[in-house]
Amino acid sequence: MDKVRFGHSIVPYLFLLPQMAVVAVFFYLPAGEAVRSSFFLEDPFGFSSTFVGLDNYADVLSSTEYRRVAIFTVWFTVLVALFALAIALLLAVKADTVLRGAKTYRTLLMWVYAIAPPVAGLLGILLFDQHVGPFVDIASWFGWNLRIGVNYYDTAFAMIATAVWYQVAVNFIFFLSGLQSIPRAVREAALIDCRSGLRRFFTVTLPLLTPTAFFLLVINVTYALFDTFGLIDLMTKNEPGNNPVTLVYKVFLDGFRGNDLGGSSAQSVILMIVVFALTLVQFRFMERRVHYA
Amino acid sequence: MKPYGIAAGLAAGLSLLSVNSAFAVTEISWWHAMGGALGETVNEIATNFNASQDEIVLTPVFKGTYEETLTAGIAAFRAGEQPNILQVFDAGAATVIGAKGAVKPVQDLLEDAGASFDIEDYISGVRYFYADSHGKMIGMPFNSSAPIMYYNEEALEKAGVEAPKTWEEFEQIAPKLKQAGYIPLVQSHLTWEFTENFFSRHNLPFATNNNGYDGAEGTKLLVNTDGLKMMFAKLAAWKEDGHFEWYGTGWGDNQTPFEQGKVALWVGSSGSFGGLTKSATMPFGAVPLPYWEAIAGEDGYQSFIGGAALFAMAGKSEEENKATAKFFEYLTSPDVQLMWHKSTGYVPVTNAAYELAKQQGYYEETPQAEIGIQQLNMKAGEWTRGYRMGFYVQIRDVMNREYGKLFTGETTVDEAFKTIEAEGNQLLERFAKTGS
Numbered sequence: 001m002d003k004v005r006f007g008h009s010i011v012p013y014l015f016l017l018p019q020m021a022v023v024a025v026f027f028y029l030p031a032g033e034a035v036r037s038s039f040f041l042e043d044p045f046g047f048s049s050t051f052v053g054l055d056n057y058a059d060v061l062s063s064t065e066y067r068r069v070a071i072f073t074v075w076f077t078v079l080v081a082l083f084a085l086a087i088a089l090l091l092a093v094k095a096d097t098v099l100r101g102a103k104t105y106r107t108l109l110m111w112v113y114a115i116a117p118p119v120a121g122l123l124g125i126l127l128f129d130q131h132v133g134p135f136v137d138i139a140s141w142f143g144w145n146l147r148i149g150v151n152y153y154d155t156a157f158a159m160i161a162t163a164v165w166y167q168v169a170v171n172f173i174f175f176l177s178g179l180q181s182i183p184r185a186v187r188e189a190a191l192i193d194c195r196s197g198l199r200r201f202f203t204v205t206l207p208l209l210t211p212t213a214f215f216l217l218v219i220n221v222t223y224a225l226f227d228t229f230g231l232i233d234l235m236t237k238n239e240p241g242n243n244p245v246t247l248v249y250k251v252f253l254d255g256f257r258g259n260d261l262g263g264s265s266a267q268s269v270i271l272m273i274v275v276f277a278l279t280l281v282q283f284r285f286m287e288r289r290v291h292y293a
Numbered sequence: 294m295k296p297y298g299i300a301a302g303l304a305a306g307l308s309l310l311s312v313n314s315a316f317a318v319t320e321i322s323w324w325h326a327m328g329g330a331l332g333e334t335v336n337e338i339a340t341n342f343n344a345s346q347d348e349i350v351l352t353p354v355f356k357g358t359y360e361e362t363l364t365a366g367i368a369a370f371r372a373g374e375q376p377n378i379l380q381v382f383d384a385g386a387a388t389v390i391g392a393k394g395a396v397k398p399v400q401d402l403l404e405d406a407g408a409s410f411d412i413e414d415y416i417s418g419v420r421y422f423y424a425d426s427h428g429k430m431i432g433m434p435f436n437s438s439a440p441i442m443y444y445n446e447e448a449l450e451k452a453g454v455e456a457p458k459t460w461e462e463f464e465q466i467a468p469k470l471k472q473a474g475y476i477p478l479v480q481s482h483l484t485w486e487f488t489e490n491f492f493s494r495h496n497l498p499f500a501t502n503n504n505g506y507d508g509a510e511g512t513k514l515l516v517n518t519d520g521l522k523m524m525f526a527k528l529a530a531w532k533e534d535g536h537f538e539w540y541g542t543g544w545g546d547n548q549t550p551f552e553q554g555k556v557a558l559w560v561g562s563s564g565s566f567g568g569l570t571k572s573a574t575m576p577f578g579a580v581p582l583p584y585w586e587a588i589a590g591e592d593g594y595q596s597f598i599g600g601a602a603l604f605a606m607a608g609k610s611e612e613e614n615k616a617t618a619k620f621f622e623y624l625t626s627p628d629v630q631l632m633w634h635k636s637t638g639y640v641p642v643t644n645a646a647y648e649l650a651k652q653q654g655y656y657e658e659t660p661q662a663e664i665g666i667q668q669l670n671m672k673a674g675e676w677t678r679g680y681r682m683g684f685y686v687q688i689r690d691v692m693n694r695e696y697g698k699l700f701t702g703e704t705t706v707d708e709a710f711k712t713i714e715a716e717g718n719q720l721l722e723r724f725a726k727t728g729s
Contacts, residue, residue: 041723041726042727043728044392045367045371045392047394048728052726130540149543150539150701241693242694242695242698242703256360258687260687
């Protein structure tokens with residue numbers, strides 16, 4: 001009987017092959033190369049290299065600057081994900097209840113998503129520019145001398161604001177469709193049971209939204225950690241100076257701008273481990289609270 | 294039979310094509326970092342060169358910023374796809390010169406091609422910056438500039454003062470400029486203008502091992518020293534008094550207020566001249582970068598060149614190297630140098646071109662354009678030929694970071710230079726290990 005069930009065909013593996021090949025070539029191979037070169041100090045042209053063991057890791061982890069960048073990255077990621085999710089959820093809940101002109105509102109809220117990330121970065125620069133930025137003028141009405149590129153915290157503020165603004169549109173689309181998939185019957189039943197809109201939201205709507213919210217949390221953390229690269233690059237104008245940068249941008253600065261292959265490889269291996277740990281935490285501990293309908 | 298016919302025809306056609314490209318023209322490539330108006334001038338030079346003869350076709354390719362161009366060149370070299378000519382900036386020079394076998398020294402390239410070469414033909418300030426410790430020229434100085442001080446004529450007139458020759462003089466006039474309603478001083482590059490050139494203008498050693506020329510092993514920065522610390526303590530004090538303003542590390546953010554006429558004195562590049570003539574809203578002039586009379590004495594010393602050089606990448610055929618040499622000869626000819634000088638503001642790199650500019654009376658119409666070259670021709674000293682340090686891009690980044698912290702009150706002069714010294718020396722030590 002067993003024999004009849006499945007013939008051991010290699011066909012399914014053949015179908016898998018292209019995907020595996022892509023993963024191997026674009027992930028495992030470079031990742032392996034990064035691990036290898038993190039143990040060396042190499043002349044950028046590749047003529048000579050010295051095996052230095054764990055020196056690159058020691059140098060990175062003992063550097064006060066690296067610690068500063070790591071701390072900024074944590075704050076940046078938490079704040080960007082938090083605000084991008086919270087604002088998008090608020091907008092989605094409100095837009096969901098709009099009856100007249102709903103399409104127009106929704107389109108207006110979504111269309112930021114159609115802007116390419118570098119353009120979003122450029123818009124951020126223009127809005128926050130020291131000399132011509134309108135936001136700088138607005139801030140000065142409130143007595144805030146907003147100086148991007150000069151003051152570390154002002155620059156951080158502009159980066160977070162631009163990153164959040166861009167990501168809200170994406171989150172909004174997902175939250176809105178999440179809300180619309182909540183059955184009408186459930187909402188109406190809740191309405192009979194409870195008059196408080198706020199309470200209904202936290203006890204009925206939000207739990208039913210958790211699959212969307214969890215998915216978006218993963219997406220937003222990844223976005224803040226990695227996809228904000230272009231925005232940071234544009235806002236620091238190729239001169240890191242005393243501006244805040246994230247860990248990924250530091251890998252780029254040391255490796256591609258400074259040609260320190262060993263040091264930047266060690267940093268990317270550290271980053272790889274951090275992301276692996278983060279993914280594990282997200283799926284093991286947070287997903288338990290997710291309610292899949 | 295038909296398929297064979299097509300194949301044969303194709304083969305014949307292909308061989309014809311290859312015959313054409315092999316014998317008729319040699320194609321060479323040039324990767325550069327000259328964007329905008331500068332890029333147009335580069336393209337014009339290439340077009341003119343291609344039109345001037347029919348054996349060589351030169352293709353210039355814009356590769357982004359200086360850092361991006363260098364990285365692209367390195368990646369291409371590792372893949373065996375390097376261009377014939379790579380433009381490398383001052384701070385990246387140690388990387389290419391340090392990697393033995395990455396480039397063919399321009400002096401060898403020209404001599405092998407039978408061209409005449411005499412290092413004395415080049416103006417004094419650019420001669421040895423891209424040379425090895427024996428004085429052999431490795432890279433061909435291309436866009437060479439000096440940090441100079443531009444002044445707003447209206448501001449000086451209103452305050453009733455002259456442009457300063459020394460920093461002591463600046464301290465005298467700064468209160469008057471402030472009173473006249475101007476920000477007295479702004480600059481655009483604290484590392485190049487106020488650090489590296491601080492050492493050359495005052496003829497002070499910048500690093501051990503002969504400013505790094507004698508090898509990467511054991512080279513240490515001499516930045517945590519009284520002279521430089523005094524300069525930055527002064528800048529910080531001037532900022533406190535409203536005599537100096539800092540708009541971040543970006544070049545343009547600091548240039549803009551000068552163009553808008555809010556600033557009296559701006560330290561920029563001699564290469565900024567071409568752009569300023571279009572963007573400045575007021576009449577302006579230029580003087581050499583000031584120095585401290587207390588340190589340098591009566592006159593200052595010449596400055597290090599800024600900008601970049603052209604390097605002939607190794608691993609190219611003799612024929613292509615000859616073509617590259619031909620182009621370098623064309624590029625350094627007085628007429629081409631003069632055209633480059635006039636349209637960009639970068640200095641001409643040969644004495645012959647400088648003489649030609651003088652003969653044509655160019656500096657009588659535009660005296661500002663001569664300041665940079667005059668500064669590069671000032672008296673030379675033991676420490677004015679240049680510096681050679683690996684991972685220098687990161688060292689500059691460390692300096693910029695600490696200077697930024699200094700001007701936003703996050704650190705003190707003592708702490709800043711202690712950090713720069715420690716992190717800089719660590720980078721130098723790491724670089725020394727990449728070469729052995």
